[in-house]
Amino acid sequence: MNTYEPPIFEYSAPGKIGVALPELDVPEAALPEELLRDDEMDGLPELTEVEVVRHFTRISQRNYCIDTGPYMLGSCTMKANPKIHEEMARLPGFAFIHPLQDEELAQGALQLMYGLQQLLGEISGFSHVSLQPAAGAQGELTGILVFRAYHLERGDTERVEVLVPDSAHGTNPATAAMAGLRVVEVKTDRRGNVDLDDLKSKLGPRTAGLMLTNPNTLGLFDEHVQEVSRLVHEAGGLMYGDGANFNAILGIVKPGAIGFDLMHYNLHKTFTTPHGGGGPGAGPVGCTDELAPYLPGPVVVKQGERYALHMPEKSIGRVKSFYGNFGMFVRAYTYIRMLGAQGLREVSEIAVLNANYLRVKLQDIYPVAYDRTCMHEVVLKGQIKDAPGIRTLDIAKRLIDYGFHPPTIYFPLTVPEAMMIEPTETETKRNLDLFIAAMRRIAQEAREQPELLREAPTRAPVRRLDEVRAARQPILSYHREAIQALRGDKADPDDVLIRPLGV
Amino acid sequence: MSHYISITDQERRAMLDAIGVTSIEALFSVVPEEKRFPELKLPEPLSESEIARELRELSGRNANTLTHRCFLGAGAYNHFVPSAIDALLRRAEFYTSYTPYQPEISQGTLQAIFEYQSLICALTGMDVANASHYDGATALAEAAIMAVNSTRNRRRLVIAPSVNPQYRQVLRTYTQGLGLQIIGDERVDASLDEVLGLIDETTAAVIVQTPDFLGQLHDLRPIAERIHNAGGLLVAHIDPIALGLFQTPGAAGADIVTAEGQPLGIPISFGGPYLGIFACKEQYVRRMPGRLAGATTDLEGRLAYVLTLQAREQHIRREKATSNICTNQGLMALASTIYLCLMGKTGLRRVAELCYHRAHYAAAEIAKLSGFELLSSGPFFKEFVVRCPRPVSEINRDLAARGFIGGYDLSVHYPHLGNAMLVCVTEMNTRADIDAFVEALRG
């Protein structure tokens, strides 16, 4: 069913509508003529419900998803999304409550938020949690603004540098810049840790803090994390924990216990709220008593038997409207309550077991970036012996033909030809073995029939795309002529539709 | 072994053997021993039926738009959500996939984003739209930063006090480290003319909202002219539903447009997840934050879509990126895309008309009540301000007892208006609802 599906605008015809709307039941009021729209809104299509449903059903079938099969995208934690979460988030008493209705009319929602704050705090070893940030990157911005406010409040006005390891996700340096601070890059040592000597040389009276992902983006737990924390704190800086890889350490270690002052949680990764094609996420932050007064708010507090919204006294302010992505809170809460302490620890144990199993089964063909026990993901290099022309990109595309979503590629930037594989606890051993077999067969193809890799994928809805054209002559919205020119339409633009399936 | 895990004990042993360790615990020897395997003091795990019961009970304690008739807006709006939206959103292909990094197997998400971008451009009259922002507030804050980056060396932003107070707070949160000057809303009773008087040659942008937080519609054309004459940009925050009837910001000359996308098919859900609409003129696209999908062809010349102009973004540009944003608000943008396709131009106009006429009907009826006074003087869309004979919080308590969620209490953010309530009327409030609401206000 890999059929081409035209832009929805090409189904439009005058007079159609996809909903039954109520009739006007009040007298018409005068309209302010000078403020009215003076075009015909021709860019908005006119369609019936079935046309809309078919269109989006058909394009959905051109997506790979977790429910299709393994999705081992490193650093993204593509774990299964239980169906009960979707049911719970759609309960009318959650989905249809207004954020500004009186607190007395929303006690159930506030209790759930309070409960989630407590659960996240306990799992990570932090006394305070603000649920407001809407995504991991926003959690990062929150954290760095909290650090800044903390230093300024103490009269420590010179702390304008944020240390970021060279292996860090791009959001870390981008965040520091957005907070108006300067980024100082710290090197990685031979074992994939923060290079202590380099760190020492860069710490000082200007250090606001260090942003550390632990386990890091190389899939490795920093062997000196407590020493790193001690050095940063000695220099007067604070430790930011990027929680992107929290899935490796649930019940294994609490970030709050090894020196982190504040961290963000990616509810869409660790606590399996759905990724939704890239969003919405949710990026709550947890922190120590010392930083709690600076958290964004409102947060939920318990006053006797009643729950109330409260703005922390020295808050950096709101980071978004209202209280955060509440729909995600319902899902994450459901997940944690169903697993409990033992279940969460098992999640991390199996995530790490699965990644290490892939590591030992693939490292003879695909060199590991760092040869030691990994955590929830393993970084390999797409450098196959005796297949010099083959790059990681080709391997990734060939995996598509084998029915697997490729791993994250070319990240971290410090590893040439990186392939970052994160199986998560979701995958079965059978699927891991199939993936291993596919990777080994692809390596063989790379030596014997490299064109199979270079031309891959051939079994996806489309072949490789002309990304250069997309960037040089951007077409960012539907214009009939531009699309026709791109598609090379002959007389009949629907010609492309009158072909056997899959051609 | 929990229901969530599928690796059996036997398989675990085989995998540990392959790895060459004797226990799963051994995989964590790198973790400092005294901190390893802490106790997590969490409640006992629940079965699916138990958690469902607990959450049904919790959710049952919240008033909602099915149990109460809602006249509250102020940034979150009770609009009609057609059934087809959720039916499609619940397709696993959409909600269990991620950012389309591998375009060959993500054409569904990419095409949906492309169509979303197209629809937002058509709706707003702008050239380019992205699908990345969390909500209206954060879209506005990022638009302000983009305006500063697009007008070299200008460090001042002028913002009207009639912009949603939460948005103004978020703007200040976002920019607190950037050394910008934000003026215009020091006095919340300042008129728009007074605010525009602050524009000078150091102003990067003027930020206005129409319909504004108090519901009033503004003509953006003279505002655009004024700021353009001073060499700055117009950042306009709009209500997408109002565009079914009213002037587009694009036609009026806005440079960057933001909006809360929630009214377009997204449930109010206690404040999130929502969607930040963000659009701009083509000339500023390189300074734009967020993901963009573009049309191109595949190797065989077939029309296809891909993320493009990525060199603006954090994963490539790192500290020089236009923003740290990494999200594309995929599922929420999809909801709005489906909404706009179902409505089409006729439906959207009808929804806007229903809001407008019913709001005006409600305003006129409330104004007839003794002790109530309509404070909105200019043209308004679906929200209006009424002065009440006693504190709004008291009135709302009484209304709740009678099955209504009353309007927004303006006394905190706009004290100069006295006991003022911001009332919201949408296509979800029938004439019968409005009449009952007026009766309830009568006391």
Add this chain to the structure above:
Amino acid sequence: MAYQTPEGLQYAKTHEWVKIAGDEATMGITDYAQHALGDIVFVELPEVGKTFSQGDTIGVVESVKAASDIYAPVSGEVIAVNEALLDAPEILNQDPYERGWIVRLRLSAQPSGLMDAAAYEQHVAEEEAGH
């Protein structure tokens, strides 16, 4: 891999070339640089009239998956920019030393630390070995 490295130009370690004639300098990026970037999709040019010191960021070149700063190989004031690159950035891939010039500057000081073609070739060879 062999890259074109014309004689008569001077080269910066950051892979820009410059040709100096009197008090005027024309600059661009090297063949090695355009190879390393791949298909160039966008060039950001400086404003005419702006002044730069040697080593300042004077522009940006972007490929699909990378962005790279262009550093001024000399100090001076921008007197012309190659606007043809805005519509056709692929010129940088096709002809980096002639049609692909990027900026002309009026020199304000003599540059230091630039290399001749042979030294630059050596530098590139070392960089490639490092990878």
